[in-house]
Every structure is written in C-alpha cells, then in structure tokens.
Amino acid sequence: MVQIPNQPAPPSPAQRSVPTSADVARLAGVSRATVSYVLNNTSAVRISEPTRRRVHEAAKELGYVPHAAARSLRAGHSRMVLMPAPHVAANPLYSGFIYEIQWALSRLDYTVVQYGSIGLHGDEAARAWAELRPVAVIVPGAGLGPKGVAVLKRSGARAVVTMGPEPVEGAHGMCLDHGEVGRSAAAHLLARGCRRIGVVVPEERGLSVYSRPRLTGVQQAAQGTGATVTELPLAYEEEAAAALAARWRSLGLDAVFAYNDEYAMLLMRALQDEGIDIPEETAVIGADDLVLGRLLRPRLSTVHLELPAGRDLAELVDRAVREPGGVPETHQMLRSRVVHRESS
Amino acid sequence: MVQIPNQPAPPSPAQRSVPTSADVARLAGVSRATVSYVLNNTSAVRISEPTRRRVHEAAKELGYVPHAAARSLRAGHSRMVLMPAPHVAANPLYSGFIYEIQWALSRLDYTVVQYGSIGLHGDEAARAWAELRPVAVIVPGAGLGPKGVAVLKRSGARAVVTMGPEPVEGAHGMCLDHGEVGRSAAAHLLARGCRRIGVVVPEERGLSVYSRPRLTGVQQAAQGTGATVTELPLAYEEEAAAALAARWRSLGLDAVFAYNDEYAMLLMRALQDEGIDIPEETAVIGADDLVLGRLLRPRLSTVHLELPAGRDLAELVDRAVREPGGVPETHQMLRSRVVHRESS
The missing domain is CATH 1.10.260.40 (lambda repressor-like DNA-binding domains)
Structure with missing residues (x-):
C-alpha cells in the first residue's frame, strides 16, 4: 500500500x-x-x-x-493497462494494432493508457510508468530489461508483457521475430532467381528495432546461396529516394526488399522515374500488406505480417492479472507469408 | 483533496x-x-x-x-496531460501531430497520456478521464460539452483545451474549422473552371467530425457560382473505389475533392483503371499534403493543412496550468493553402 x-x-x-x-x-x-x-x-x-x-x-x-488511484488502493489494483506511446509517428499497421488492443481490453473492462515516454529509456521509463500503478504493462519493441520488469512488478503490476525479439526475464513474452519477415522476403526473391539483393534500412530513428532484424533475416536466408546482400540506408524523403535511384545501376542489384510498403512505394517511384523496369530490371518487395501496395503499378509484392490478435493479447493480460503468480508465458507471435503480386 | x-x-x-x-x-x-x-x-x-x-x-x-497520484495530492496537481486516444487508426498527419505535442510538453516537464476511450462518449468520457486527475486535458474533435469541461475542472484539471470546430464554454479553444479545407479545395477547382464537383465522404466511423465540415465548406464555396456539389460516400477499400469508378461517367462530374490524400490515391487509381483521364476528364484534389501525393502520377494536388504547432499548444497548456483562473482563450488555428500539382 x-x-x-x-x-x-x-x-x-x-x-x-x-x-x-x-x-x-x-x-x-x-x-x-x-x-x-x-x-x-x-x-x-x-x-x-x-x-x-x-x-x-x-x-x-x-x-x-x-479518484482512480484512491479507488485502486481500495480494490487492490487498478484496471489500467499501460503501453508506452510510440517514439515515432506510427505507421498504419501499428496504429491499427494499437486500436485493436484497446478495443479487446475495453471489452474485458480494462482501460488502455498510452504513456508518452519521450526522453525516457529502458528501466528509467519503467520507473515513470510504475508511478501510475498500472495493473498491467504491454511494451512493444526491445528496451525493457529484467530490472525494469522487476520495478513494475514491485509497484503492483500483475502482468508485464513484452513484444520484442526475445523474452525478458520475469515478463510474459509475445515474441515478434522480425528476422522472419526478412527471411520470407529473401526466400521469395531467391526463388524468383534474384542473386544481388538490396535491403532498405530506414534512416528514421526508432525503426532500427525492426529494420536490423529484417536485414539479418535476409542475410541468413542468403547464406550458402551465393547471393549478395547490400544494405541501403534511406530516409523517407523524395529527394533521398531520387539520389539512391540515380546511382541504382552502379549498384548492380536485381532485387530489393524495401523494409515496408511505404518505403517500397517511395523507392519504386524513384526507380520508375529513372526508367528502371520493375520487375524486369529490379524486383521489389515490401512488407505490411497495406492497401496502398495494391494501388501501385506494378502491384506491389509484400510480406503479410500476422501480428498477435488483439483478443489473444487481451486474454493473456487478463489471465495474468487474475493469476499474478503464474509462470511467465512465451509465445512466438509473428507469422509472415509472402503475397506475390506484379513487382517481383 | x-x-x-x-x-x-x-x-x-x-x-x-x-x-x-x-x-x-x-x-x-x-x-x-x-x-x-x-x-x-x-x-x-x-x-x-x-x-x-x-x-x-x-x-x-x-x-x-x-505513487504519482499520492505525489500529485501533495503537490496540489499532477504533471499529467491527458488526451483521448483516437477512436480510429490515426492517419500519418494526425499521428505526427500527436508526436509533436508529446515532444513539446515533455520539454516543459509534462507527461502526455493518451487515454483509450473506446465505448465512452462526451461527458461520460470526461468522468473517466477525471478519475486520473490530469492537470490538463486536450480534446481533439467535437464531443466534449460544457458539462464535461466542468467535471474535469472540478476534479482539478487546470486547463481544458478543445480542438474542435467551435469553442466550448469554460475551455480554451484551439478552433480547427475543417470547413476551411473544403472551401480552399472548392475555390481551387472553381478557379480551374470545374462546375460539377464530387466530394468524397468516408464511410469509416469517427471521420464525420472532419468530413461533414469539409463537405459544407465545398457547398459554401459553390454557392452562387452555378456549380453543383455531389456527395460521394466511399469506404477505404479497393472494391468500393472500383464500384464508384464503374459508375463515374454516369455521375457527370468534372472534379472531385477526395477528402484527403489517402482517399484520393484510392479513387485516382480506380478512375485510371477505368480509363478516365486525370485531370482532363476529372480533376482530383486531396488534403493533408502527405509524401505519397508527390509519388502519384499525375502528381496529386492537395490542401496543405497547417495544424497548430505542438509548441504553441504546449505553451497554452503551461500558461493555463500556471494561471488556472484566466479567461479561456480562443484561437482560430487551422490555416490551409492549396498545393497545385498535376491532378487538377
């Protein structure tokens, strides 16, 4: 108390x-x-x-x-589930996912609060979150360590769920292995006969937690096939894409995994403006399977990600709140499949 | 207390x-x-x-x-600024705006918390927010009435800022008149000689707070010019856009204001697939000035919105927290200008 x-x-x-x-x-x-x-x-x-x-x-x-806090003191716990607000402007896939979690948890009578953690990192962020005394905390991405988990639990959080590449000690792990996205994209390009694969790595901060494992996944898939993998740093700006396209032919790539559909759209337009034929000269594949990919010409091939369903996550949270002493569960959550369209 | x-x-x-x-x-x-x-x-x-x-x-x-709540009891107030989380998956413009507000307020030592208010409406939502005892509340859109403002203030909120079409009694008003967006788009289309204007009205829930004033703005601008305005309900789906495009020629429109850039991209693709020449047969204009508009061919004309700067909003909040007795301020915040590209 x-x-x-x-x-x-x-x-x-x-x-x-x-x-x-x-x-x-x-x-x-x-x-x-x-x-x-x-x-x-x-x-x-x-x-x-x-x-x-x-x-x-x-x-x-x-x-x-x-007063919610006074009420939670009496009840023994609050009904507040805390999530850190994203450090970058969210993309449509992620903001749809957040919305789904909110909806599923509200059905179970929890309230989701997104905490603006700008300037706070790792365990320091955990201390700030703990001050609100949430009954559960869901942390996308890496960054929260075992210490942070312990701080949250000591302050009364009954469930801490991390959604990073690997489980964290003391927390439930919804493991999202983004390497899988890279492996799927690369396997597809290799099967199409591509051997010189570029991988877009966004320069925007806060995305490396996703982009690095995707790159690594491509490298893993390429191992032993004789294919080369070239890292392509790219900012989400028309000018940056034009500059990359201008030196494209000197790179000698026959395929590119463009990180996601939005970067794929950006790069594809710049390549087309340079007169580079897609997919003849360079195959392009994105990820996220957004509506916009189907609106492009050629239609964009993509890696469809199956994020954990909001309902599954909500049920895990509720189970953990009811039985806080249970052994942390670990689930491999991210499944991906290639949607082959015209750009590859 | x-x-x-x-x-x-x-x-x-x-x-x-x-x-x-x-x-x-x-x-x-x-x-x-x-x-x-x-x-x-x-x-x-x-x-x-x-x-x-x-x-x-x-x-x-x-x-x-x-405990944040215990601390706020001692300090007389918390440093928490509450915003309702959006009821729909946020578009890029809005999520960038939220990010900017968070950043500006964190510089002034406030923490922004986005409250998931799914299933809560108007003054009922205000009661739920009040339970967290925020020092300030920022409410985008309409929906919060004078009663809700009073509930928040009685529970200790020193500043309530609404960002809707009109000021709300007792609250500071950052007025965002989306009619202005429609008027700008229509004035541009009329100046280009268009006289039969379609206006896309998204069928997705939660957007009518923006789409209705935009439609009204177009109607206002068309008044007395002899131009007709046709409402075009549209879901954000490829099939819905294709169905609309299939009956396009029977509508006899020479221009369309497509609500925003994302709907414009969707509709433009469907019209092009029907062999309709843009802008010759139908001029298209979007809104929000997203990067993707510049990636389309023809390049998309758009209404560039100037939302209130995060810093201005943060300073208004801070001023109001320091002097909670002050007279509510009202600012007309939304300015818009047409960016004329190739689609109109």
Missing part, C-alpha cells in the same frame, strides 16, 4: 472547490464509508436501494468523481 | 511485497516525512546531503517508486 504522508500541503486555491467524498456524504446524510461502498459497487456490504440512490444523486449534484 | 477511506481493504497477496515509503524510512533510519521530502525534492525543508543519500539508496535497494 502506498502511504499518504501525514503532512499534506494545504490545498491550492484552484483545488478548494474540488468536491470530496466527505461533501457527498454530508449532502446524502450518510457516512463516508457508505459513499465509498456505493460508488465502488462493493458487494460485501448491504446498502438499501434508497440510500444508494441518495448517494448517487448527491455525487451527481456535486460533480464528484472518484 | 481526495479522501482515502478509513477502512481500506486488506492488501491482496500480490500486493504485500510492494515496498512503501514506510519501508524506505525504516531502512534509511529516518521518518516517513523525511522520505517524502527527499523523494519529492521539496525545497522548503532542509535535509542534509548524507540523509538524502541514505534515503535514495534505501529507495533504490527496495525498488520503491513513488
């Missing part, structure tokens, strides 16, 4: 008008404990319907809102 | 191990008040450097993390 210090500072002028449960109790003519029982739907104590109604009416009239 | 009830429930087994400030005090050999002073950096009380160090070391050893 968290201790409220004995000497609180006097309320500031802006606060004096904030209604308290004591005000509600006075207006309803009941004890503060009764207000607490009614507004928190405590089933252990019997309270008559008229009294309940009086408390609710008084709370409404005063505009009293219970 | 929020009241902690006198009869808290016994801590659950999972909680017994959560270290408290009392544990820190015991280990450091100081009073709980001293722990509180040290960990909250209270400057009003002098505490020797060795004592400070002992407290910090004890807190570290035990893995004690202060």
Whole structure:
C-alpha cells in the first residue's frame, strides 16, 4: 500500500472547490464509508436501494468523481493497462494494432493508457510508468530489461508483457521475430532467381528495432546461396529516394526488399522515374500488406505480417492479472507469408 | 483533496511485497516525512546531503517508486496531460501531430497520456478521464460539452483545451474549422473552371467530425457560382473505389475533392483503371499534403493543412496550468493553402 504522508500541503486555491467524498456524504446524510461502498459497487456490504440512490444523486449534484488511484488502493489494483506511446509517428499497421488492443481490453473492462515516454529509456521509463500503478504493462519493441520488469512488478503490476525479439526475464513474452519477415522476403526473391539483393534500412530513428532484424533475416536466408546482400540506408524523403535511384545501376542489384510498403512505394517511384523496369530490371518487395501496395503499378509484392490478435493479447493480460503468480508465458507471435503480386 | 477511506481493504497477496515509503524510512533510519521530502525534492525543508543519500539508496535497494497520484495530492496537481486516444487508426498527419505535442510538453516537464476511450462518449468520457486527475486535458474533435469541461475542472484539471470546430464554454479553444479545407479545395477547382464537383465522404466511423465540415465548406464555396456539389460516400477499400469508378461517367462530374490524400490515391487509381483521364476528364484534389501525393502520377494536388504547432499548444497548456483562473482563450488555428500539382 502506498502511504499518504501525514503532512499534506494545504490545498491550492484552484483545488478548494474540488468536491470530496466527505461533501457527498454530508449532502446524502450518510457516512463516508457508505459513499465509498456505493460508488465502488462493493458487494460485501448491504446498502438499501434508497440510500444508494441518495448517494448517487448527491455525487451527481456535486460533480464528484472518484479518484482512480484512491479507488485502486481500495480494490487492490487498478484496471489500467499501460503501453508506452510510440517514439515515432506510427505507421498504419501499428496504429491499427494499437486500436485493436484497446478495443479487446475495453471489452474485458480494462482501460488502455498510452504513456508518452519521450526522453525516457529502458528501466528509467519503467520507473515513470510504475508511478501510475498500472495493473498491467504491454511494451512493444526491445528496451525493457529484467530490472525494469522487476520495478513494475514491485509497484503492483500483475502482468508485464513484452513484444520484442526475445523474452525478458520475469515478463510474459509475445515474441515478434522480425528476422522472419526478412527471411520470407529473401526466400521469395531467391526463388524468383534474384542473386544481388538490396535491403532498405530506414534512416528514421526508432525503426532500427525492426529494420536490423529484417536485414539479418535476409542475410541468413542468403547464406550458402551465393547471393549478395547490400544494405541501403534511406530516409523517407523524395529527394533521398531520387539520389539512391540515380546511382541504382552502379549498384548492380536485381532485387530489393524495401523494409515496408511505404518505403517500397517511395523507392519504386524513384526507380520508375529513372526508367528502371520493375520487375524486369529490379524486383521489389515490401512488407505490411497495406492497401496502398495494391494501388501501385506494378502491384506491389509484400510480406503479410500476422501480428498477435488483439483478443489473444487481451486474454493473456487478463489471465495474468487474475493469476499474478503464474509462470511467465512465451509465445512466438509473428507469422509472415509472402503475397506475390506484379513487382517481383 | 481526495479522501482515502478509513477502512481500506486488506492488501491482496500480490500486493504485500510492494515496498512503501514506510519501508524506505525504516531502512534509511529516518521518518516517513523525511522520505517524502527527499523523494519529492521539496525545497522548503532542509535535509542534509548524507540523509538524502541514505534515503535514495534505501529507495533504490527496495525498488520503491513513488505513487504519482499520492505525489500529485501533495503537490496540489499532477504533471499529467491527458488526451483521448483516437477512436480510429490515426492517419500519418494526425499521428505526427500527436508526436509533436508529446515532444513539446515533455520539454516543459509534462507527461502526455493518451487515454483509450473506446465505448465512452462526451461527458461520460470526461468522468473517466477525471478519475486520473490530469492537470490538463486536450480534446481533439467535437464531443466534449460544457458539462464535461466542468467535471474535469472540478476534479482539478487546470486547463481544458478543445480542438474542435467551435469553442466550448469554460475551455480554451484551439478552433480547427475543417470547413476551411473544403472551401480552399472548392475555390481551387472553381478557379480551374470545374462546375460539377464530387466530394468524397468516408464511410469509416469517427471521420464525420472532419468530413461533414469539409463537405459544407465545398457547398459554401459553390454557392452562387452555378456549380453543383455531389456527395460521394466511399469506404477505404479497393472494391468500393472500383464500384464508384464503374459508375463515374454516369455521375457527370468534372472534379472531385477526395477528402484527403489517402482517399484520393484510392479513387485516382480506380478512375485510371477505368480509363478516365486525370485531370482532363476529372480533376482530383486531396488534403493533408502527405509524401505519397508527390509519388502519384499525375502528381496529386492537395490542401496543405497547417495544424497548430505542438509548441504553441504546449505553451497554452503551461500558461493555463500556471494561471488556472484566466479567461479561456480562443484561437482560430487551422490555416490551409492549396498545393497545385498535376491532378487538377
């Protein structure tokens, strides 16, 4: 339990008008404990319907809102599931995924809160998150270590779920091995007869947690095949893509895995503007299977990612909240398959 | 001040191990008040450097993390700025905007928390947000009314900023008049000689707060010019766009404002697949000025939106937190200009 210090500072002028449960109790003519029982739907104590109604009416009239933290102190835990907000502007696949998680958890009566952790890293971020006393924490990407997991658990989080390349000690692991995306793309290009494969590595910060394993996956797939793998740093800007396209023929590549569909669209346009035929001269494959890939000409081949379903993740969280002592589960979650269209 | 009830429930087994400030005090050999002073950096009380160090070391050893809510009770307010998480998967312009706000507020030592409000609407949502006791709330879109603003303020929020079409009583208003986007697009199309204008209205839920004012803006601009305006409902799916394109010629339109760049890309592809020449037969204009518009052929004309700078918004929030009694400010924030490329 968290201790409220004995000497609180006097309320500031802006606060004096904030209604308290004591005000509600006075207006309803009941004890503060009764207000607490009614507004928190405590089933252990019997309270008559008229009294309940009086408390609710008084709370409404005063505009009293219970304090989530105080309520969580009483309940033993909150219903808040914390996720760090992404450090980069989210792409459509990821923002759809976040939306799905929110939806699935809200069905189980949890509230998802995305915490803006700009400037905070690793275990330091974990300490900041812990201050909100979430009942569960879902952390996409790498970065949170065993220490951070321990901080969260000691502060009362019953479930910590990481969604990185590898499980983290003490946490449930929804393992997303992005190497698999690279291996799928490369296997496809190799099967199409390509032997000099370029791999786009975005220069935007915060993406390397995905782009490095994808590159490694391509390298793994190419091993022993005689194919070469060339790293292609690229910023998401028209000018950067034009510059890369201008020196394309000197690179001698017959295929490119363009990181994702958005970078593929950017690069494909620049290559086409240089008169490079796709897929004849260079095959192109993206990843994420966004709608836009089907709108390109030639239609974009892509790696379709199956992220964990929001419902599966929500159920894992709920299970862990109910049985916080359970052994951490590890699931390999990312499956991928190539959608072959016209660009490869 | 929020009241902690006198009869808290016994801590659950999972909680017994959560270290408290009392544990820190015991280990450091100081009073709980001293722990509180040290960990909250209270400057009003002098505490020797060795004592400070002992407290910090004890807190570290035990893995004690202060409770944000308890801390905010002491400080009089939290540093949490709450924003509702979007109800739809965010588009690139919006997610970039959210990122900028987070960054600007973190520079002023605030933390942005995006609250997943799925299933909550209007003033009901305001009550849920109020439970977290944010010091400020920023609400994009319409939906929050004067009652919701009052609930938030009574619960201690010093600043409520709405970013909708019109100011809301009691709140600061960063007014985003999306009618302006429609008027700009229509004025451009009319100046190009178009007289039969289609306006795409996305069928996806949650977008009508933007799409309806944009349509109205086009209608306003067309008034008295003899031009007709035709509403075109469209889902963000290839099949829906193909169906619309198949009956395009029967609609007799010479121009279309496609809601935004993403819908414009979808519709333009479908029209081109039908052999409709852009801009000869139909001029197309989008909105948002995304990179992808420059990658299309013909290059997409668009309405460039200037959203409020994250820094301006952060400064408004900070000003309001410091002087919560001030008169609510209203700013007209959305400016737009047409970027004329090849599609119109």
